[in-house]
Amino acid sequence: MNSELWIEKVSRQVKGVFWSRTAQRIKVVVIGRNISEGLLAKLILYGLLTIVAYLYLQPILYMISTALKNLSDLLDPTVTWIPRVITWDNVSDAFRGLQYMDALKNTAIIAISCSLIQVLICAMTGYALAKLSIPFKGLFTALVILTFLIPPQIIIIPLYVIYSKLSLLNTPFVFLIPAFFGQGLKSALFILIFRQFFKSQPLSLEEAAKLDGASTLRLFFGIMLPLARSACLVVFLFSFIWYWNMYYEPQWFLAKDFTPLSIRLDQLEDVLNPSLLGQRNTIENPVTEGAKMAAAFLIIFPPIIVFMFLQRWFVTGIERTGIVE
Amino acid sequence: MSQAKVIAKQRRLYFTKRYGIGLLFLLPWLIGFCVFVAIPIGWSLFMSLHKVAVVPGGFKYDWIGMKNFRAAFVTDNIFPIELITYFQQMLLMVPMIVIFALLISLMLNQRFPGRFIYRAIFFLPVIFATGQVLSELFSQGAGEIPFLEQYNLEPLINQYVGKQFTEIIMVVLSRAILILWYSGVQILIFIAGFQTISPSIYEAVRIDGASPWDSFWKITLPASIPFISLNVLYTIIDLFTFPLNPVLKHIKDNMFKIETGYGYASALAWIYFGFIFVLIALVLLLFNRSMNTRRSR
Numbered sequence: 001m002n003s004e005l006w007i008e009k010v011s012r013q014v015k016g017v018f019w020s021r022t023a024q025r026i027k028v029v030v031i032g033r034n035i036s037e038g039l040l041a042k043l044i045l046y047g048l049l050t051i052v053a054y055l056y057l058q059p060i061l062y063m064i065s066t067a068l069k070n071l072s073d074l075l076d077p078t079v080t081w082i083p084r085v086i087t088w089d090n091v092s093d094a095f096r097g098l099q100y101m102d103a104l105k106n107t108a109i110i111a112i113s114c115s116l117i118q119v120l121i122c123a124m125t126g127y128a129l130a131k132l133s134i135p136f137k138g139l140f141t142a143l144v145i146l147t148f149l150i151p152p153q154i155i156i157i158p159l160y161v162i163y164s165k166l167s168l169l170n171t172p173f174v175f176l177i178p179a180f181f182g183q184g185l186k187s188a189l190f191i192l193i194f195r196q197f198f199k200s201q202p203l204s205l206e207e208a209a210k211l212d213g214a215s216t217l218r219l220f221f222g223i224m225l226p227l228a229r230s231a232c233l234v235v236f237l238f239s240f241i242w243y244w245n246m247y248y249e250p251q252w253f254l255a256k257d258f259t260p261l262s263i264r265l266d267q268l269e270d271v272l273n274p275s276l277l278g279q280r281n282t283i284e285n286p287v288t289e290g291a292k293m294a295a296a297f298l299i300i301f302p303p304i305i306v307f308m309f310l311q312r313w314f315v316t317g318i319e320r321t322g323i324v325e
Numbered sequence: 326m327s328q329a330k331v332i333a334k335q336r337r338l339y340f341t342k343r344y345g346i347g348l349l350f351l352l353p354w355l356i357g358f359c360v361f362v363a364i365p366i367g368w369s370l371f372m373s374l375h376k377v378a379v380v381p382g383g384f385k386y387d388w389i390g391m392k393n394f395r396a397a398f399v400t401d402n403i404f405p406i407e408l409i410t411y412f413q414q415m416l417l418m419v420p421m422i423v424i425f426a427l428l429i430s431l432m433l434n435q436r437f438p439g440r441f442i443y444r445a446i447f448f449l450p451v452i453f454a455t456g457q458v459l460s461e462l463f464s465q466g467a468g469e470i471p472f473l474e475q476y477n478l479e480p481l482i483n484q485y486v487g488k489q490f491t492e493i494i495m496v497v498l499s500r501a502i503l504i505l506w507y508s509g510v511q512i513l514i515f516i517a518g519f520q521t522i523s524p525s526i527y528e529a530v531r532i533d534g535a536s537p538w539d540s541f542w543k544i545t546l547p548a549s550i551p552f553i554s555l556n557v558l559y560t561i562i563d564l565f566t567f568p569l570n571p572v573l574k575h576i577k578d579n580m581f582k583i584e585t586g587y588g589y590a591s592a593l594a595w596i597y598f599g600f601i602f603v604l605i606a607l608v609l610l611l612f613n614r615s616m617n618t619r620r621s622r
Contacts, residue, residue, distance in 0.1 A: 045432055052429065053446045056505055059462050060449075125354040132347030140351065147362050149605065151566055153576050154594040157372070157587050158365035181357025191354070216346045241452055248566075265461065296458045303452045311445050 067091060067294035074290055094295035097271045098264045104302070107244060107260040110175050115239035117179045118190055119232050125182050126194025127220055131206065141195070148188035152248060160252055174253040175243070185242050185249075190235045197231045198224065230313075237307075237314055244303050261299045268295050373591035384587070393592035404593060407571045412600065413493045418504060419560045421497070423553060426508040430515035431545070444516075451509035463503070507563060511556045518552035519545070554612035558605060565601050572597055 061081070066074070067090050069083040094100070128134060129141055160169075168174045178184055182191070201224070209219045225232070247262040254263060264271075269288050307314070348355075373393055375386040397404050433444055497504070522544065530540050566573070576597070580590040 042437055045435060045437060049429075049432055049443050052505070053443060055502060056446060056450065059502060063462065121353055124350045128347050128350035132350055133343055134347040134351055135344055140355075143358060144354075147358065149562065149598075149602065150362070150366065151573075151594060151598055151601075153573055154369050154591065154598060155362065155365035157580070157591070158368040159361065162360070162365070178357060178361050180353060181361060182354030183357040183361040220350075238451075245452075245458065262458075265458070292461055296461050299458055300452060304449075307449070307452055308445075311448065312441065314448070 063293045063297050066290055067094075067297055069290055071290075090290035090294040091298070093272060093291040094268070094298055097268045097291060098261060098295050098298065100261075100298060103259065103261045103264045106172075106258055107262075108302075110172050110260060111240050111243040113172070114175050114179045114184055114243050115236050117176065118184045118187060118239045119236050121180060121182045121184075122187055122190035122235060123194045123225060123228060123232065124220070125191045126196075127198050127224060129191070130195045130198035131201075132216070144188050144191050147183070148186070148192075156249075156252055163253060168253075170254055170257050172258065175249070185239065185246060190239065193235060194228065194231055197228050201227065233310070233313055237310060240306070241303055265292070265295050265299060268292060369591045370595070372588045373595050375588045377586050377588035377591075379586070386588075389588075393589050394596065396589065397593055397596055404572075404575055407575055408597065408600065410493065411570065411572050412604075414497055415561070415564050417493060417497050418500075418507075418564060419557060421504050422508045422560050423511060423556050425504060426511035426515055426556060427549070427553070429508070430512045430519065431541075433512070434516055434519045447512055448509055450506035451513070459506075463500075507560070507567075510563075511560060514556055514559070515549065515552055518549055522548045550612065550615065554608065557608050557612075561601065561605060561608070 065081050065083065068086050068088075070085055070087040070089065073083045073085065125144075129137060129144070134140065163169050163174050168177065175184065179187070205223065206219060209223055214222065245262065246260075247266075250260050250263050251266075254260065268291065272288055272291055372384075372386070374388065374390060376389050376393075378385045378387075429447060433440060433447065526544055527540055530544065535543065564570075576590050576593045579585045579593060580587055
């Protein structure tokens with residue numbers, strides 16, 4: 001009898017061990033050894049990210065849905081997301097109103113050429129500040145940072161006068177020339193990125209190249225610039241996007257003839273509806289709302305395509321440049 | 326040839342040899358700085374001390390000293406209010422943007438399948454969170470978080486934080502998506518920052534029995550203080566030139582008014598700049614101090 005009791009006790013214990021092991025295993029699967037590895041954590045993570053991603057994308061979805069609605073759907077409050085009838089009229093209106101191909105060409109000329117110039121000039125300046133001997137280096141670095149802080153509003157009028165004296169207004173040179181002289185859009189930030197990158201390169205590399213008889217120019221263009229590939233890509237992409245979207249400066253310098261997409265978007269309503277000229281701030285006009293959203297989408301479409309292809313390199317590039325060290 | 330001349334020549338040679346290449350690399354920037362920054366800044370400061378009138382063929386300057394600056398606070402009854410409200414909004418938005426970016430980047434830094442898709446989504450606003458497209462969206466009310474309107478938050482906030490802040494908080498909440506969108510670059514900076522923390526440290530504290538919670542507070546957060554300060558600075562500068570900014574609009578409006586003109590507008594811009602500059606200096610001081618105390622320990 002004693003032995004029976006004992007067997008029962010042992011088997012209960014074994015069962016208990018079994019169950020507690022299973023529980024342990026389930027716990028590992030659900031919560032994980034490390035919180036961030038468990039199933040539960042993953043579910044919460046996905047949930048949170050999806051919610052935030054939805055909020056993020058919501059204005060873009062709104063943009064697309066409004067662009068595809070016809071007038072009666074726009075005015076109908078029961079239609080929120082999916083239009084009853086999908087119409088392409090808004091898109092064609094926007095295409096016409098923006099003079100899309102022409103404006104696209106203008107924008108692309110500015111964005112691509114300025115970003116290429118920025119990459120080269122900012123790399124040179126950054127390299128000089130990081131590795132070459134210059135008198136008053138600290139002062140120059142401080143000035144670079146200062147240019148990042150100065151609001152464009154302070155200097156826009158003098159700049160306007162300078163550009164008009166040089167008769168550069170309404171030409172792409174208004175952006176190309178400052179970019180060439182290291183004063184393009186957010187140049188200071190890019191210079192600092194390059195400076196950081198070149199600073200992190202080991203000195204022995206340069207010494208080896210110098211011993212082999214390479215000049216500084218050769219060293220820079222042959223070794224340093226190719227090494228900085230990822231930094232170049234990051235700078236190019238940021239520069240491209242910021243030039244593409246810039247609005248404040250073109251408003252001043254490119255008022256007619258040569259206008260980029262952002263300015264044309266601003267004028268879209270007047271172009272499509274000349275009768276409403278001058279009232280655009282007083283009423284929100286549903287007739288052009290769809291066209292405006294279509295136009296907005298047409299504007300961001302090319303950079304999205306570029307970004308989709310380069311996204312992966314972009315992110316790893318940022319991780320590798322050591323921007324943040 | 327006299328001794329002095331030879332020495333001068335040698336010195337010049339030494340100077341070009343030592344600094345020549347460096348200055349050559351810096352030259353474009355240096356010219357650009359003088360022409361496109363230094364001269365305009367000096368000019369704008371000059372204008373802010375004058376009454377500037379546009380006459381055929383140029384400008385006419387009348388010296389009025391600090392009157393423009395005084396007028397900004399005494400006669401102008403819009404500017405000080407807008408400046409202060411925008412500042413209050415900014416003080417609320419900057420921490421929100423940075424904390425949000427920190428949380429999202431912590432999540433995106435985990436290893437899970439499909440994280441590239443999520444990363445792509447969160448960097449997407451970088452593409453168009455600037456410029457005209459954004460203000461067009463906001464003027465149509467697409468920037469509000471849909472469910473915020475359904476809950477009547479105003480009396481609740483009134484009750485907890487007091488009346489004078491309610492309006493500011495409501496404005497900030499109504500721009501909630503803007504906060505999300507303005508954190509694209511900051512998320513990137515944080516993610517890149519986390520990569521600089523060596524994984525072996527996490528391994529070590531895990532073996533010592535630290536929970537992820539501990540390792541966040543003891544390792545991740547202290548290691549990301551420099552990135553937090555970088556992000557705070559970036560956010561301030563970013564909001565500062567933000568397209569829907571009422572202060573900038575006011576400055577621009579004043580440029581074209583006959584009775585105020587460029588001189589007054591420049592003075593306003595300088596006051597605005599001064600405020601931001603003080604804010605940035607404070608942030609730098611604060612973070613520098615916190616980092617120094619950490620180091621000295």
